[in-house]
Amino acid sequence: xxxxxxxxxxxxxxxxxxxxxxxxxxxxxxxxxxxxxxxxxxxxxxxxxxxxxxxxxxxxxxxxxxxxxxxxxxxxxxxxxxxxxxxxxxxxxxxxxxxxxxxxxxxxxxxxxxxxxxxxxxxxxxxxxxxxxxxxxxxxxxxxxxxxxxxxxxxxxxxxxxxxxxxxxxxxxxxxxxxxxxxxxxxxxxxxxxxxxxxxxxxxxxxxxxxxxxxxxxxxxxxxxxxxxxxxxxxxxxxxxxxxxxxxxxxxxxxxxxxxxxxxxxxxxxxxxxxxxxxxxxxxxxxxxxxxxxxxxxxxxxxxxxxxxxxxxxxxxxxxxxxxxxxxxxxxxxxxxxxxxxxxxxxxxxxxxxxxxxxxxxxxxxxxxxxxxxxxxxxxxxxxxxxxxxxxxxxxxxxxxxxxxxxxxxxxxxxxxxxxxxxxxxxxxxxxxxxxxxxxxxxxxxxxxxxxxxxxxxxxxxxxxxxxxxxxxxxxxxxxxxxxxxxxxxxxxxxxxxxxxxxxxxxxxxxxxxxxxxxxxxxxxxxxxxxxxxxxxxxxxxxxxxxxxxxxxxxxxxxxxxxxxxxxxxxxxxxxxxxxxxxxxxxxxxxxxxxxxxxxxxxxxxxxxxxxxxxxxxxxxxxxxxxxxxxxxxxxxxxxxxxxxxxxxxxxxxxxxxxxxxxxxxxxxxxxxxxxxxxxxxxxxxxxxxxxxxxxxxxxxxxxxxxxxxxxxxxxxxxxxxxxxxxxxxxxxxxxxxxxxxxxxxxxxxxxxxxxxxxxxxxxxxxxxxxxxxxxxxxxxxxxxxxxxxxxxxxxxxxxxxxxxxxxxxxxxxxxxxxxxxxxxxxxxxxxxxxxxxxxxxxxxxxxxxxxxxxxxxxxxxxxxxxxxxxxxxxxxxxxxxxxxxxxxxxxxxxxxxxxxxxxxxxxxxxxxxxxxxxxxxxxxxxxxxxxxxxxxxxxxxxxxxxxxxxxxxxxxxxxxxxxxxxxxxxxxxxxxxx
Numbered sequence: 001x002x003x004x005x006x007x008x009x010x011x012x013x014x015x016x017x018x019x020x021x022x023x024x025x026x027x028x029x030x031x032x033x034x035x036x037x038x039x040x041x042x043x044x045x046x047x048x049x050x051x052x053x054x055x056x057x058x059x060x061x062x063x064x065x066x067x068x069x070x071x072x073x074x075x076x077x078x079x080x081x082x083x084x085x086x087x088x089x090x091x092x093x094x095x096x097x098x099x100x101x102x103x104x105x106x107x108x109x110x111x112x113x114x115x116x117x118x119x120x121x122x123x124x125x126x127x128x129x130x131x132x133x134x135x136x137x138x139x140x141x142x143x144x145x146x147x148x149x150x151x152x153x154x155x156x157x158x159x160x161x162x163x164x165x166x167x168x169x170x171x172x173x174x175x176x177x178x179x180x181x182x183x184x185x186x187x188x189x190x191x192x193x194x195x196x197x198x199x200x201x202x203x204x205x206x207x208x209x210x211x212x213x214x215x216x217x218x219x220x221x222x223x224x225x226x227x228x229x230x231x232x233x234x235x236x237x238x239x240x241x242x243x244x245x246x247x248x249x250x251x252x253x254x255x256x257x258x259x260x261x262x263x264x265x266x267x268x269x270x271x272x273x274x275x276x277x278x279x280x281x282x283x284x285x286x287x288x289x290x291x292x293x294x295x296x297x298x299x300x301x302x303x304x305x306x307x308x309x310x311x312x313x314x315x316x317x318x319x320x321x322x323x324x325x326x327x328x329x330x331x332x333x334x335x336x337x338x339x340x341x342x343x344x345x346x347x348x349x350x351x352x353x354x355x356x357x358x359x360x361x362x363x364x365x366x367x368x369x370x371x372x373x374x375x376x377x378x379x380x381x382x383x384x385x386x387x388x389x390x391x392x393x394x395x396x397x398x399x400x401x402x403x404x405x406x407x408x409x410x411x412x413x414x415x416x417x418x419x420x421x422x423x424x425x426x427x428x429x430x431x432x433x434x435x436x437x438x439x440x441x442x443x444x445x446x447x448x449x450x451x452x453x454x455x456x457x458x459x460x461x462x463x464x465x466x467x468x469x470x471x472x473x474x475x476x477x478x479x480x481x482x483x484x485x486x487x488x489x490x491x492x493x494x495x496x497x498x499x500x501x502x503x504x505x506x507x508x509x510x511x512x513x514x515x516x517x518x519x520x521x522x523x524x525x526x527x528x529x530x531x532x533x534x535x536x537x538x539x540x541x542x543x544x545x546x547x548x549x550x551x552x553x554x555x556x557x558x559x560x561x562x563x564x565x566x567x568x569x570x571x572x573x574x575x576x577x578x579x580x581x582x583x584x585x586x587x588x589x590x591x592x593x594x595x596x597x598x599x600x601x602x603x604x605x606x607x608x609x610x611x612x613x614x615x616x617x618x619x620x621x622x623x624x625x626x627x628x629x630x631x632x633x634x635x636x637x638x639x640x641x642x643x644x645x646x647x648x649x650x651x652x653x654x655x656x657x658x659x660x661x662x663x664x665x666x667x668x669x670x671x672x673x674x675x676x677x678x679x680x681x682x683x684x685x686x687x688x689x690x691x692x693x694x695x696x697x698x699x700x701x702x703x704x705x706x707x708x709x710x711x712x713x714x715x716x717x718x719x720x721x722x723x724x725x726x727x728x729x730x731x732x733x734x735x736x737x738x739x740x741x742x743x744x745x746x747x748x749x750x751x752x753x754x755x756x757x758x759x760x761x762x763x764x765x766x767x768x769x770x771x772x773x774x775x776x777x778x779x780x781x782x783x784x785x786x787x788x789x790x791x792x793x794x795x796x797x798x799x800x801x802x803x804x805x806x807x808x809x810x811x812x813x814x815x816x817x818x819x820x821x822x823x824x825x826x827x828x829x830x831x832x833x834x835x836x837x838x839x840x841x842x843x844x845x846x847x848x849x850x851x852x853x854x855x856x857x858x859x860x861x862x863x864x865x866x867x868x869x870x871x872x873x874x875x876x877x878x879x880x881x882x883x884x885x886x887x888x889x890x891x892x893x894x895x896x897x898x899x900x901x902x903x904x905x906x907x908x909x910x911x912x913x914x915x916x917x918x919x920x921x922x923x924x925x926x927x928x929x930x931x932x933x934x935x936x937x938x939x940x941x942x943x944x945x946x947x948x949x950x951x952x953x954x955x956x957x958x959x960x961x962x963x964x965x966x967x968x969x970x971x972x973x974x975x976x977x978x979x
Contacts, residue, residue, distance in 0.1 A: 009191065011200060012883035013052075013912075014109060015099035015133055019140045020944035021088050022047045025153070026141050027952045028133075029933055031885050034903075034912035035956050038921055039935040043950060045916035047071075048935075049223070049887050051088055054124070055098040055112050056201060056219050058183035058212065061085075061123035070220050070231075081122055089116035089124055093157040093944045095140060098201075099133045104191060104880070105198035108132055110172075112186075112199065115159040126182060127163065128199045130172040139165055141953065145942045150951050152942025172198060183207055187215070189877045202884070203877040206242075214238035215875050221868055222911075223887045232838050232864050236781060237831035239871050240758045244831075259813055265737055266810075268730055275692050275723060281683060282720055288679040289713050295673035299643055300650050302666045306634040307648040308656050313627050320620045327613040334610050337603040344596045348589065355585045358578050365575040372564040372571070389565045396558040398529055403551040405533050406544055412533050419530040426523040433516035436467035443467045445509070448480060455484035457509065458494050458501040465509065630663050637667055641674065677709070684712045692719065745794045751834060752791045755781055765870045771862050772901045776843040779867065784836045786815045838867070858898040861888075865902070869909040886911040899928040931956035 018027045023044030029037070037045040050071060059068050062085040066078040073079070079087070088096065096114040110130045117123035129136065138154070139162050145152030166173040172195075176182045187204040190196040197203070204211050217238040221231040379388050405412035440446065444466050445453055457464035472480075487494040493503040539547065638645045656662070681704050687693045688700060693715060698708050719726075759781040766777045790812040840863050841850045855863075865886070876882060886906060906913050915929065926932050933956050939949040 009880045010101070010103050010883065011203065011880060012101040013098060013201065013885055014101050015097075016048070016052055017095075017097035017099070017133060017140070018048055018051060019093065019095040019097070019157075020091055020153075020948055021094045021096055022051055023087075023948055024048070024935070024950040024952070025940050025943040025945075025948050026151075027935060027950065028954075029952075030956060031912055031914070032883070033931055033956075034885070034907075034914050034929065035931040035933055036921065036926060036929045037914070037916040037933045037935055038919060038926070039916075039950075041918055043936050045935060047087060049885075049914055049916060051096055052098065052885055052887075053219055053223055054088070054096060054114055056186070057216055058179045058186060060177060060179050060182075061117070061121055063122055070224065085119070085122045085124075089114075090948075091945060092116055092159070093153070095157075095159075095162070097133060097136075097140070100199075100201055102197065102200055104203075105194055105200060106130060110199055111136065112201075113162065115162070123177075125159070126176045127159075127166060128172075128174045128176065128185065129166045129170045130198060131166070131170050135169075136162075136166070141951075142942075143953075146940065148941060150938050150940050151953065152940045152951075153944045157944070174199075183212060187212065191877065191879055202875075202882060203880045204875055205877055208242075210238075210242035210244065211875055214242040214871075218868060218872055218875065221864070222884065232867065233835055234832060235868070235871055236758070236762075236838050237833075237835040239874060240754055240831040240835065242875070243754065243758070259810065262737060262810055262813075265730065265733055268733075271691060272723065272726055272730060274690060275719065278687070278690060278692065279720065281686065282716060285680060285683040285687075285713070285716065288676045288683065289709075291672055291676035292680055292709075295669045295676065298666065298670040298673040299641065302634060302637060302670055303643060303648045304650045304653055305656065305658070305663060305666050306631065306638060306645070307650060308653060309627060309631050309634060309658050310646075311652075312658050313624070313631060316620065316624050316627060320617065320624055323613065323617050323620055327610065327617045330606055330610040330613050334603060334606045337599055337606060341596055341599045341603060344592050344599065348592050348596070351585050351589050351592065355582060355589070358582050358585065362575060362578045362582065365571045365578060368564055368567065368571050369575060372561075372568040375561045375565060376568070385565055385568055389562060392558055392562045392565060394525075396555060396562060398525070399551050399555045399558060402529070402532060402536075403548060403555060406536055406548050406551065409537075412536060416530055416533045419526050419533065423523060423526045423530065426519055426526060429519045430516060430523060433512050433519055435469060436512045437516060439467060439469045440512070442469050442471060443512070444472075444480075447472050448477065450506070452481050452484045454504060454506075455487045455489075455494055456480065457504040458487070459496070461504060461509070464504075465512070465515070467512070626660070627658065630658065630660065633663060633667070637670060641670065680709055680713070684709065684716070687712075687716060692716065748787075748791055748794060751829070751831070752783065752787075755783055755831070755834060762867070762870065766866070769866060771866055771905075772859070772898065773845050774842045774859070774863075775845050777863055777866070778841050780839045780841065781835055782837040782839060784834055786812070787834050790816045862898060862902060865906060865911070869906075869911070881910060883910050883912055885914050888913060888915045896922070896924055896928065899925070903928060903930075931958040933957070 012032065014030070014032045016027075016029045016031055018024055020026075027048055029035075029048070037049065039045050050069070053069050057068065062068075062081045065071060065081045065084045069084065071079045071084050088094065094116050098112045099109050100112070101109045108130065109132050110128065111133055113127040113129070114124050115127070117125045140154060140157065141151050142154050143149075143151040163173075163175065176185060184207060185199050186201045187207045188196045188200040189203045189205065189207065191203070202215065204215060214235070215238075217231065217235040221235045224231045375392075376385070376388060379391070383391075405415055436443065444456070444464055448456065453464055487496045487501070492500075494501040536544070536547075635645050637643075684693065684704070685700060688695050693699070693712055698704065699712055704712075759779060762779045762781070766779060769777060771777060790809075793809050793812045840855065840860065842855060842859070842863075843850055868886075872882075872884070903913055913929070917925070921932075933952060935952045936950050938951050938953075940951040941949075943949045943951075
């Protein structure tokens, strides 16, 4: 140790002790000459060295330990807050102790003691004592525990026990919990105040947050010299950051707010331009809104139409009922009349049927009479029917007799005999009649009075026509007369003893000549018959057959004629009756026709009335149906638009025309209104979606109230009317915004200049420095590209124009903000964000130019160590000197040739190099470190916890002894002191 330590105001960290912590029962490490910790894998060598950070930093707990301490495993994975807390302070007997030789705070070393606080808060606490570690060691370790001489735990060890002892034994003892108080103690810089400097570990020039942050980064670097880590960059950034306050150019502005304001202005500009581009849509909205206003009463008009239509339908329904009742009455009369006509027609049909029967009968009778008349016409008119019938019967008898004669010989003979007899009789009659003709004066007709003769003739005409061929004697005449006097005359004849006798007129009497003629005819007939019978016998068989056929035909004809003649009178009478009936039927038919015609005329008149009434009802029905259709259409329209369909709350209009044209007009008006309303709503929604109008709870509904629509339209109308004024205001805002950009530009440039100046100062410090085989080293502080791009873009920015900032500038600023302020919140822009790394270029001995290939890991580490020396010197109070531990983890992996330069140079710079390695470390490396600590060489039998048994309490192993020399130098410097 140099004797001018007081002049240099030396502060040196001399010892580190871990009790029941970091995997050990106790470890006591002398830090004054550095050294290498050797032991098995995963026994806690590195974590013991890293624990020194807890003393150097003014922290209170392990929350966010990754950022505060950076404890990590070999793979670079950071330990969690809980893991770090439980590793260093697993129990109430866990303590970490740091002994420091602080010649500014007193002649003896002081100790800083860390112990477990609240596990819930993950905090640890600090005690400061002016006592040496040797004076308090017995509180933590009992050398007499156990039989192996290693020692063991102190029963009842606790923070309270330690505090009680220190309070009693050390008047300068204090406990600190707040970070601010801790910072003021361990970073004290009041060099003339012994009390203030008593427990100082590193005297900062300033104890503000910036310098503390810079020192924090350097502590990270002292304990993490891996070339791939980020600690060098963070250290450089924090050093630059610490200078801002001195230069009064701290970059303290809200970039996100600036970008947001610019975005707001840009959005406003886009919005105004967008609003202006939507002017045609607004014009359409105006047209739709005017149509909406024009048809605002469409619902009332339609409801009024429906109400009046309902009244009209009710009235016309009543009228239609009356007229339809009248139609039904007329229709009933027509049906009755048609029924009567139908009955008449039925009667006519019945009469027609009867007439047809009578006409058929008439025709049959007429045919019979005509046939009979033909037969009669063959006779004289004077001959009676009876005579003709008798003649036909005689002829029939003759023919029948002749046929019999033809067929029967015996009958022929009998008949011939009878004929001969009859011929004889007829001849006698012929003679008698001839005689009577010759003696006409003797006829009774001529001898009797006519009246007597007529009566006598009524009794028997034959007797009355007798001729006695003599003159009657008077008595005969008298008798005849007396007899006829017995007969009583009446209108149609005579009555004799109740017997009715028909009168015979003179005209009806036959003369003898007639009788003679008749007899002669009979005689001829009989003779002819006799001749015929005689001729039959003379005929051949064929002639007989032919004659028989002829006779048969003649018989049938004669029989038919006889039948006709016999029915002639009855037929004539029946024909007369039929004709009479036909006449009666014709009269009835005529009456029925007249009756039908009369009825038909009435029916026609009623039908005309019915047709007119039906036409009237039909027209009423048609009009009523039209009204119902109008009502249905109106009803559908009302329902479709959720309007009432009854109990209308509108005033009546008696002059309203209830026509289809009016309904179509009102329907079209309603359609136009709803179409206009829909168009207005959609366009207003479009304006809301286009962010021209502000959204609220009412305006974006599918149905928007009229007052909301009117309000929204009024807002749009006002907006478009004031659009030019808004453009003018926006241009003024652009000018004001550019003025704010101007100050920001200067601050960004100043920060870039600060980096450049710091780089120059580092390189000035590197000037003339030789590191191993390097004769020249230059550092290049790299700046985050987005910050660099932004500063470059600033050169193209016209801060005095009335236009908005360029998109390129804003994009650079956005990229810068997203990188530096990812949370989007206003914050300080720190150099930790700006500085992206530190690179070196070197010249080696014997070379004129810069080395082109990349440097080895060891070389970069050497340069970093030199950089740390420079940076610590800038933070440290220039009047002080410090001896600080510097950790090179896994030192055995470093090129051994580098240690020949590294260790002496770092020692000269005030660093005590510490490293850790496994038992496989080479003896060469151990030799170059000078001393080493074999941590796991001993294990106590009485640990605080069975999992933590390592106990290292001795001095380091050395190839040459120096530990006692250090102690003597310290005693020689300050002399003996009273404890």
